[in-house]
Amino acid sequence: MNSRTIENEIVSEIRLATATSRVQLAKHLGIAPSTMGIQVDRLIELGILKESTAEEWGPGRPPKILEPNSAAGQFIGIDFDARRLHGVSVDFSQQLLKHHSRDLPRHANADDVVQIIQEVIRAVRFRGRKLLGIGLAIPGTLDEQATKGLHYRFIPGWTKLPLRKVIQAVFRVPVYLENNVRVMAMAERWFGQARTVQNFICVGIRSGIGTGIFLNGELYRGYGGLAGEIGTWPMRELSMNKKSGDSLPLEDVASLRAILESLNVSVEDLLRSAENCDRLVMEVLKRAASAVGRVISQISLILNPQMIVIGGPLAELKEAFMKPLCLEVKRSLSSEGGLMPQIVSTQLGELAGAKGAAALALHRWELKV
Amino acid sequence: MNSRTIENEIVSEIRLATATSRVQLAKHLGIAPSTMGIQVDRLIELGILKESTAEEWGPGRPPKILEPNSAAGQFIGIDFDARRLHGVSVDFSQQLLKHHSRDLPRHANADDVVQIIQEVIRAVRFRGRKLLGIGLAIPGTLDEQATKGLHYRFIPGWTKLPLRKVIQAVFRVPVYLENNVRVMAMAERWFGQARTVQNFICVGIRSGIGTGIFLNGELYRGYGGLAGEIGTWPMRELSMNKKSGDSLPLEDVASLRAILESLNVSVEDLLRSAENCDRLVMEVLKRAASAVGRVISQISLILNPQMIVIGGPLAELKEAFMKPLCLEVKRSLSSEGGLMPQIVSTQLGELAGAKGAAALALHRWELKV
DNA sequence: ACTATTTATTTCGATATCGAAATAAAGCTG
DNA sequence: CAGCTTTATTTCGATATCGAAATAAATAGT
Known part of the structure; x- marks a missing residue:
């Protein structure tokens, strides 16, 4: 048992x-x-x-x-998407030892990324503390036992990659894999805003949109490990390009990628314009925010979570994004008393994923007698 | 722990x-x-x-x-909605001993129902087996600790009813409460089709529409105990009465009540017409089925369950209801490989709820040393 | 300073659990 | 049928856990 x-x-x-x-x-x-x-x-x-x-x-x-006892050893965590990779090492009491981030070369393929992962692990490894485990937060889908990366469309060749076996063979310590967003959810649960919360959902908005789900205090992965993949949630939106009527996947309506493409700007531009309250940008963000809000309200009908944590660059935009999102959820759930979840944006910063990955290894660590 | x-x-x-x-x-x-x-x-x-x-x-x-050892004692289970109440007693090995069902008088109020519950408990109680516990499957919402019925709109005065305390005071054995649909889900888990399934959702279609959710092998109730209340799920339907455009609650589109009202027939009529393949009835049922199917497909995106169990009278209609429902789910999830859940209709019959309620008491029973 | 009170931790005999080996109860094989 | 293989259960000494009482270390009151 x-x-x-x-x-x-x-x-x-x-x-x-x-x-x-x-x-x-x-x-x-x-x-x-x-x-x-x-x-x-x-x-x-x-x-x-x-x-x-x-x-x-x-x-x-x-x-x-x-x-x-912080001296008992160290854990290393790696987090990456198609553009950037972060690595951290933490001691046994979860204090940060070293960290290192680097941009991935454009069109880096799976082999390149695996190489870079190993380089960064070596770079953040701290002298004189025994390495006890490595956690990897990876984008895309995983197999059910979380040993392989199944598919990630933004890295060529990223298909059925036995990442656990590969990294374990090199560093000879336990290696744990988990999806990016799920790791962010773990980070919120272990040292973020959901520390005391049993039921919550972490919504990550980056290139795609995904969620990490904690229920009854435990991570929920689903039957095939695909729980929380809401990127294809059908939205009856008036899209920016198309005319009307039929439904669009949420990812094409409200993801960072979709927003950037529709405005034809960079992330930095977007954040700056939003802070300057640029009309058009505010309008586009509001539309995306209420799309996400509507999905959150539907998720709340099923799961009645206590808290929703929003992650990704947009979570920093209080007025331009979080506020319309909250308003939409409140509006959609107005008829249901007591169903409204607490909605917050992550406070963990850009190393959240890497720290969470390290924490994943640390929490799975077992004293062998 | x-x-x-x-x-x-x-x-x-x-x-x-x-x-x-x-x-x-x-x-x-x-x-x-x-x-x-x-x-x-x-x-x-x-x-x-x-x-x-x-x-x-x-x-x-x-x-x-x-x-x-079947002789170790008996458990009693009660299940009811606004129209009818079922009671069963089972022995320690979960074999049926006695059962009794009765229609509730029209406009019965909360006090009447509490009286009838007690009468039926006495009626199904089996001589010579020690009574070890009572389970009650009740409609509407419950408080978080499952001790009170909070609200059920079809029984006047059914508000904040401390049912556990009341029944426990009379029969002096442990009494357990749970929502109707959740009890049906438990029944499926313990002696129905989900015996070996860790992640599944039981959808009950009666006057309203609700779900009972098992995740990681455990019943999931949500933060405020409101998980699975999908009756108000917003559907962008062309309703039967209204013209267009705005969204309607799922319960007004696809519940048994909504269907009967729109066709102005009784349950028996409906089932008979459906078996005779009446045009209009088939059309209405198909519309309801695909509404439910669309919601199931969205739930699958979040929860990736292994199985969906459909309960209620409509579940018996293979051609007229289950088939269009399955087709709609398959269509909606066509772009996602591996997300399609197994969809079945309950096989447990009308005593399912009462048996499940008895099983609830039986599973919660604890040997006191 | 001395005593009572409160909470944390340790002591120690009784009890429960473990693990490896022994025993039991079958089928299979020549 | 005798011996071998396989799986289930029991035996028994070693170890771990429990529970109640004792001890330790602080504050509060007189």
């Missing part, structure tokens, strides 16, 4: 809580405090955990606060 | 598997066979389980098959 050992549950729990003690852990994991004492002592002995003291304490013996 | 005791996990596992032994159980629950032996022996001692012999066995010592 639950194959994780108690040791690993303890480490996970300590990461998730802000500050916790033996007794608190025992309560949370449903284990006797005496047993927890034994386990924690051993983990400290092994250099996995360490103790610090609580500040500000009321009556009663103050707890010894437990935290991951 | 996992507060259920091993004893209860064992009983649950035995119910779910078709035939299992000590060793199989040990494997499934991740427990040493020796420990399992001790536990199972005690449960047999207590009269909770019993042994039988396996038939047809190859080489090796044949296992002693374990099953719930």
